[in-house]
Amino acid sequence: MKTNRREAIASLFAIGAGVLVASSDLLKAEAQSANTQNKSSAFKFTNYTALTYNFDGLKGLDKDMLEQHYSLYKGYVNNVNKAQSVMMEMLEAGKADTTEFSEVRRRLGFEYAGMRLHEYYFGMLKPEGSPVDEKFKKAVSAVWGSWENWVADITRTAMMRGIGWAILYYDPVTKGLQNFWISDHENGNPPGFMPIFVLDVWEHAYVKQFGAGGRKAYIEALFKNVDWTKVAQRLP
């Protein structure tokens, strides 16, 4: 276990070298056990388990690509657990006021947001989708003037250059909706906003099937597999 943790710490520091996707060392590291959590007096954390999804029957989306994408999601879950485990060990060892600890803490935001956003994304997929929910249609039409205008605007957002996400958020302060571009996973999420429609436009989400220039075709295919009833249920 100690060797694994040393490897995990070294891997977490690799972010400085621009490594954004989970390193193989981290992916190989053992999941943190519930027992170890309970023995610690440093802090308690949730040991997450990856959610499961069925990718059968999605129209126009390659199942193998989705399963590879799901494997990346499981990597985020593993890394969230490992980062918390490493932080707890460092706290117990009196190493919390170090640059190494700071880098793990920083890395946790990336991994955690990556985990959660993928759950919103995979969680709204359904074979051949569902009819557009009238409550949702009414909500976006109130802001963009029509359903078609919202689709055009979220698509425009998703077509922005770079790796990240196009997200329709609900703002609990204004009770309004806004489309946002999120860089990586953790940069640009407005505090307190609630994700409603979450679209992954990292290249791993589409290049295998649609090619490097295929983002638009991927977005159009994905829209044919959205469970709008589930999306609408995310509205307060």
Ligand SMILES: [Fe+2]
């Ligand atoms: Fe992704």
